[in-house]
Amino acid sequence: MLPLTILLKQFQYCRDSVLSHSYCMHQEVMKMACSDITVNNIYGLFTKLLTMGLDSLLIFLSYIMILKTVLSNPSNSECLRALNTCISHFCAVLIFYTPDIFLSVIHRFENSFSPLLQILLGYISLLLPPLLNPIVYSVKSKHLRARIIRVFIK
Known part of the structure; x- marks a missing residue:
């Protein structure tokens, strides 16, 4: 992030x-500039895609290694337990990355999107992952799943 702040300066x-968000976003500060922001725009998008792309690639490779190890286990119950944990982790990763990717794309092409959508997606990408992360991991537990269902049924 340091090169981005140097470019903004x-x-x-x-x-x-x-600013439309309660926190400082690079894209918004960049659009307040009167000069040409092409280099900053390309660098910011490149950094976002490289970071998320590298993360996604490493997560994908680790899942391949995990699945290879889990599926070689002869015990079906242990295999299902390990796969259950992998599915929870995969859902948590999707919950984290999906709003952030959409927010980055929307800010780059904001003319075709509503400002309300940008603000809403900004708060979703900031608040949703930490709120849903405990729920995603607790749904695996039968005891917690039963209590969550009871809360919503009442």
């Missing part, structure tokens, strides 16, 4: 200094 800012 060299711009002249002449637009309104009101």
Whole structure:
């Protein structure tokens, strides 16, 4: 992130200094600049895609290794237990990455999207992963799953 802040520091800012999120997003600060932001835009998108792409590739490779190890286990019950943990982790990763990817794409092409959608997706990407993470991992437990179902049935 340091190169992004250095690139932002060299711009002249002449637009309104009101941000649509409660936190500072690089894309919003970048769009307040009056000068050409092409290099900053390309670098920010490249960094986001490289980081998420590398993370996704390493997670995918680790899942292949885990599945290879789990499926070589002769015990069906242990195999199912391990796969259950993998599915929970995979859901948590999807919950984390999906809103962040959409938010990054929407901010790059904001003219075709509603500002309300940008604000909503910003808060979703900030709040949803930490809120849903405990739920995703606790659904595996029969005791906790029964209590969660009871809360929603009442």
